Amino acid sequence: MRPFPRLHLITDTRPGREPLAVVEAALGVAGEHLAVQVRVEDDATDREAYELAARVRALCAEARAICLVNDRLHVALAVGADGGHVGALDLPVDAARRVLGPYAILGATAREPATARAAVDAGASYLGVGPAYATRTKDGLPTPIGVEGVAAVARAVGVPVIAIAGVTAERIPELRAAGAHGVAVIGALSQAPDPVEATKALWDALR
Numbered sequence: 001m002r003p004f005p006r007l008h009l010i011t012d013t014r015p016g017r018e019p020l021a022v023v024e025a026a027l028g029v030a031g032e033h034l035a036v037q038v039r040v041e042d043d044a045t046d047r048e049a050y051e052l053a054a055r056v057r058a059l060c061a062e063a064r065a066i067c068l069v070n071d072r073l074h075v076a077l078a079v080g081a082d083g084g085h086v087g088a089l090d091l092p093v094d095a096a097r098r099v100l101g102p103y104a105i106l107g108a109t110a111r112e113p114a115t116a117r118a119a120v121d122a123g124a125s126y127l128g129v130g131p132a133y134a135t136r137t138k139d140g141l142p143t144p145i146g147v148e149g150v151a152a153v154a155r156a157v158g159v160p161v162i163a164i165a166g167v168t169a170e171r172i173p174e175l176r177a178a179g180a181h182g183v184a185v186i187g188a189l190s191q192a193p194d195p196v197e198a199t200k201a202l203w204d205a206l207r
């Protein structure tokens, strides 16, 4: 079986961002070691989500990278993605597992050990754990859990823990030391002046 990717790029579809160009740049560096999660803004239409996901899925297939879809599992199924990711406001994990089937990759968001264990028991195959640090990318997040919070979740579960929020290449060593399998990033790539160099820095810190 393929090792689960340590670097997860989440698309940034806010105005002025270029999600496909960033995905192409990252795939050129990390290729099959990358997971790309298609995430659109809440007010995007399903058609917009589908069109972006279909293009990302095609790019990932070419690079043999994993393609995941955030929230909208019908879009994941429609484009033939490898799986999806759900959080507290999305389908419950057991329902998401039923939608995606037994073999799909299913991620769930967790910030503390009890919910992390519950998500795994309900069928999550990896956990997105955070917010690890403060971030300006998403509003309304709770207080960051820090490396100690990531470590507490990592100790509690046997599935890969993917740290999220405010992750930079410089922070990867402490997250890995805390037991994180890998990281998920939006801003570290989408706001980088050079996404190729930024991917190299993240990937070098992870391998």
Ligand SMILES: Cc1ncc(COP(=O)(O)OP(=O)(O)O)c(N)n1
Residues within 6 Å of the ligand: 008, 010, 037, 039, 070, 071, 085, 086, 087, 088, 089, 090, 107, 108, 109, 127, 128, 129, 138, 162, 164, 184
């Ligand atoms: C890898 C990963 N971790 C956490 C999240 C956040 O999911 P959620 O809490 O449902 O928030 P939205 O991303 O849907 O706004 C994620 N997407 N990926």
Ligand SMILES: Cc1ncsc1CCOP(=O)(O)O
Residues within 6 Å of the ligand: 130, 131, 134, 135, 136, 137, 138, 141, 164, 165, 166, 167, 184, 185, 186, 187, 188
């Ligand atoms: C979608 C999401 N969920 C928790 S933090 C976050 C965004 C993280 O973005 P960044 O990597 O730019 O801090």
Ligand SMILES: [Mg+2]
Residues within 6 Å of the ligand: 070, 071, 085, 086, 087, 088, 089, 090
């Ligand atoms: Mg969600």
